Amino acid sequence: MGMTSSQRLQIALSHREPDRVPYVLSANMHPARQMGLTIKEYFSRPRNVVEGQLKLHRMFGNDILCCYPFAALEILAWGGEALYCDNGPPNAGAPIIRRAEEISLLDPPEVAGNQPLQGVLQSTGRLKAAVGNDIPIAGVIISPTSLPIMQMGFGPYLDLIHERPDLLERLLLINTQYCVAWANAQLKAGAASILYSDPAFSPAIMSRDFILQYGLPTAVNVISRINGAVMIHMASGTGVPVVNEIFRAGFVGMSASAEEDLGALKSLCRGKLTLVGDLNALAMGSWRSEDIESEVKRAIALAGPGGGFVLSDNHGEIPLMVNEDILLAVADAVRRWGQYPLNWINAEDV
Amino acid sequence: MTELNKRAKQFMDALLHIDADRCSMLLDNLSSQGGDLRLVEDVVIPALEQIGVSWEGGDISLSQVYMAGRICERVVGRLLLENTCSIYGRPRVGIGVIEDYHALGKRMVISALRSSGYDLLDYGHGLKADDLVERALKDQLDILLISCLMLTSAVCVKDVVAGLRRAGSRVVVVVGGAPFRLAPMLWKEVGAHCMGSNSGEAVRIVRTLMEDRIWE
Numbered sequence: 001m002g003m004t005s006s007q008r009l010q011i012a013l014s015h016r017e018p019d020r021v022p023y024v025l026s027a028n029m030h031p032a033r034q035m036g037l038t039i040k041e042y043f044s045r046p047r048n049v050v051e052g053q054l055k056l057h058r059m060f061g062n063d064i065l066c067c068y069p070f071a072a073l074e075i076l077a078w079g080g081e082a083l084y085c086d087n088g089p090p091n092a093g094a095p096i097i098r099r100a101e102e103i104s105l106l107d108p109p110e111v112a113g114n115q116p117l118q119g120v121l122q123s124t125g126r127l128k129a130a131v132g133n134d135i136p137i138a139g140v141i142i143s144p145t146s147l148p149i150m151q152m153g154f155g156p157y158l159d160l161i162h163e164r165p166d167l168l169e170r171l172l173l174i175n176t177q178y179c180v181a182w183a184n185a186q187l188k189a190g191a192a193s194i195l196y197s198d199p200a201f202s203p204a205i206m207s208r209d210f211i212l213q214y215g216l217p218t219a220v221n222v223i224s225r226i227n228g229a230v231m232i233h234m235a236s237g238t239g240v241p242v243v244n245e246i247f248r249a250g251f252v253g254m255s256a257s258a259e260e261d262l263g264a265l266k267s268l269c270r271g272k273l274t275l276v277g278d279l280n281a282l283a284m285g286s287w288r289s290e291d292i293e294s295e296v297k298r299a300i301a302l303a304g305p306g307g308g309f310v311l312s313d314n315h316g317e318i319p320l321m322v323n324e325d326i327l328l329a330v331a332d333a334v335r336r337w338g339q340y341p342l343n344w345i346n347a348e349d350v
Numbered sequence: 351m352t353e354l355n356k357r358a359k360q361f362m363d364a365l366l367h368i369d370a371d372r373c374s375m376l377l378d379n380l381s382s383q384g385g386d387l388r389l390v391e392d393v394v395i396p397a398l399e400q401i402g403v404s405w406e407g408g409d410i411s412l413s414q415v416y417m418a419g420r421i422c423e424r425v426v427g428r429l430l431l432e433n434t435c436s437i438y439g440r441p442r443v444g445i446g447v448i449e450d451y452h453a454l455g456k457r458m459v460i461s462a463l464r465s466s467g468y469d470l471l472d473y474g475h476g477l478k479a480d481d482l483v484e485r486a487l488k489d490q491l492d493i494l495l496i497s498c499l500m501l502t503s504a505v506c507v508k509d510v511v512a513g514l515r516r517a518g519s520r521v522v523v524v525v526g527g528a529p530f531r532l533a534p535m536l537w538k539e540v541g542a543h544c545m546g547s548n549s550g551e552a553v554r555i556v557r558t559l560m561e562d563r564i565w566e
Contacts, residue, residue: 083451083476088502091451091476154454158413159420162368207411236528238408258532260408282501282532319501 004134005063006192013229013252015271015308021300021338022063023311024276025327027318029089031055034324040084043069046123053127057135059324060331063310065131067123068140070317071197075150076116077109077182087320092150100152100160103167108178111185121189128190136193139186143198144175144218145206161210172218180225193229196222196251197316202237204259211242219249231276236315243268258283258314262302266309274308279330281313285322289329296333301345304338311338354396362397365418366410374425394426395466395553402462402550416454419461419549426465441492441560446473446482448496448510450503455527455549459497462549468556470495479506483513491521492565493556496542504529504536511541522564524555 003011003019011018031052032042042048046067053065070089072082081093097103111117127137142150148157148171160168183194200206201215223230231253232246238260239246246254247269256265256277269275279295287295296311303309311334318327337344354362357380364372380389401418404410443463447456453475463470473485486494494514498504504527511523526546530537537545546552 085449085502088500091500093451154452155416155457158416161413162417203411204405204408205412207414210411210413236532241408280532282529282536283534286533286535321501321505 006133006136008063009136009310012307012310013274015274015306017305017307017340017342020340021304021309021311021334023331023334023338024062024064024066025056025060025318025330026066026281026313026316027056027060027322027324027327028052028066028069029320030318030324030327033320038084038086039088039090044119046119046126049123050126050130053123054130057131060327061335063135064138065127065135066138066140066195067120067127068138068195069120071142071150073116073120074142074147077114078151079109089317095151095153095156097148097152097156097171100156100164100167103171103174106171106174108174108181111181117182117185121185124186124189124191137191138193138195139183139189139191140195140197141179141183141186143196143200143215144172144179144222145215146198146200147175147179149200161214168214172214176218176222179222183222183226183228183230187226187228191228193231193252194226195316196230196232197235198232199235199237201232201242201246202234202239202257203241204238204257205234208241211245216245216249219251223250231274233276233316240265240268243273247272253308253310255316256303256314262299266303270306270308274310275303276310276312278303278314279312281315281318281322284313284326284330285319287326292326292329293333293337296330297337300334300338300342304340304342305345354400355392358393358396358400361393362400362418365397365401365421366414368414368417368421370421370425373421374428377425390426390465390467394422395557398422398462398465399550399554402548406547412454415549416458416461419458419465422465423461426467440563440565441556442490442565443468443470443493443495443556444473444486444489444491445470445495445497446477446485447475447498448477448479448482448503449506450498450500451476452499453497455497455499458549459495459526459546459552462553463556466553466557468553479509480513482510483517486510486514486521487517487519493522493524493559495552496523496525498525498527498529501529503527505540507537507540507542520564522559524552526552 008018008022012022056062072090072092075092078096080096082090083093084090229252232251233255238257253274256275258278258280262278405415522543525537525542530545
């Protein structure tokens with residue numbers, strides 16, 4: 001009897017080697033295409049999302065499931081709109097904060113009674129009922145420091161940081177209150193852990209000064225109030241220079257970007273933080289079978305030994321343009337080359 | 351990229367410390383010695399290019415590049431206006447974002463180009479490919495810059511290129527943004543003429559195209 005996905009992940013997160021490298025292919029939009037639905041139709045009904053996640057598990061063998069639809073959900077929750085397209089995730093519509101002064105009067109939305117959020121909670125609850133404790137479900141929040149990118153637009157947010165620190169601090173407090181409530185609601189509905197999506201924690205995006213002054217204290221505050229394990233995802237953002245800050249904040253794991261050295265990242269994280277990544281989701285669409293094999297082997301060889309690694313893409317979302325055949329081949333390669341112990345690594349020059 | 355001269359280094363340092371006053375003082379001081387356009391070419395453009403390179407190398411953050419561009423645009427804009435220094439007559443440049451509402455990259459490129467003495471038309475974001483083609487043709491652009499964050503947007507560049515070609519336009523299409531960095535062959539696949547990795551490089555590309563007098 002093999003391990004369940006939950007058992008496999010639990011061991012990997014404890015920095016030990018399970019039966020094989022756990023993996024997740026975040027092809028969360030692909031089921032819509034398979035079911036003949038538009039992105040909007042697919043995500044508008046919890047039962048579609050549940051069916052889609054089960055499809056993904058059956059097709060690719062994902063070790064983690066997730067009912068979170070897309071980042072623009074957050075703007076829907078705050079009363080804004082999402083702009084849908086046929087072949088990708090929706091964008092956030094017009095900012096909900098048009099002038100910085102509006103932050104003084106801003107209140108966070110209540111999770112209870114908020115239709116977009118309740119839809120995700122319903123999906124999570126139904127999926128949990130279907131998979132029980134065998135496959136973990138990840139909940140997702142956008143961090144208080146990254147949420148303003150959608151709430152205000154990135155440029156005005158950067159202007160706010162430098163021009164109105166008083167309003168910035170108020171906005172972060174409001175967002176923290178919202179994020180904690182939203183994370184705990186997902187855990188209560190059946191999520192096993194929370195993915196803290198925070199591109200603003202990456203030094204590729206924000207200055208180190210900002211990360212130390214706002215990103216780190218905010219993360220510490222949020223994590224201390226969430227009733228479960230929390231992992232940070234920087235959506236392709238690099239993380240080597242902030243590994244210590246990520247560990248100090250209390251995260252159990254972090255994303256690995258395709259734009260940095262996975263081996264260097266692993267040596268900094270070994271025994272401290274589980275890595276999730278780092279296949280290049282944008283390049284993946286043009287991979288041939290030999291590329292798939294070599295990319296999977298490269299990632300496993302660099303980050304797999306000793307556990308503490310979940311193979312995934314680097315962004316947390318695989319574009320619809322990457323076809324299912326490629327994803328099936330990636331899954332197949334992980335199952336072949338990811339069996340512990342990874343004795344082949346020493347025998348081959350990867 | 352040649353090594354920065356002392357003045358460009360000082361200017362870049364002030365930009366990265368988000369010290370607009372020091373930036374203004376440095377430029378005012380140099381401006382009083384004459385040659386504002388030269389000042390832009392010798393100090394501002396090299397500093398912006400180096401900032402772009404530093405971001406690509408992981409040494410500075412996107413937020414610093416953005417703030418540097420904003421400060422630059424303000425202090426250089428004031429200088430050029432005060433001295434009624436003319437910008438370059440050609441090339442005619444336009445910029446837009448298609449099928450996407452992420453506008454930060456476009457904003458950064460606009461700042462870098464305006465700070466470097468180039469005027470350009472901002473077509474906004476969330477455009478359809480056909481709209482951008484129509485506007486580029488109407489304005490008889492020499493160079494069309496397209497900034498992308500989403501893959502769906504990057505792929506739509508091929509519709510813009512095809513639309514321009516159908517109309518017989520020779521406009522040079524330059525793309526930039528994360529999808530093109532992460533998938534290095536994508537800019538060729540969508541039919542763009544070249545790709546800029548950062549806002550500083552956008553300036554270098556436009557300058558090279560200008561020196562080549564591509565409109566002739």
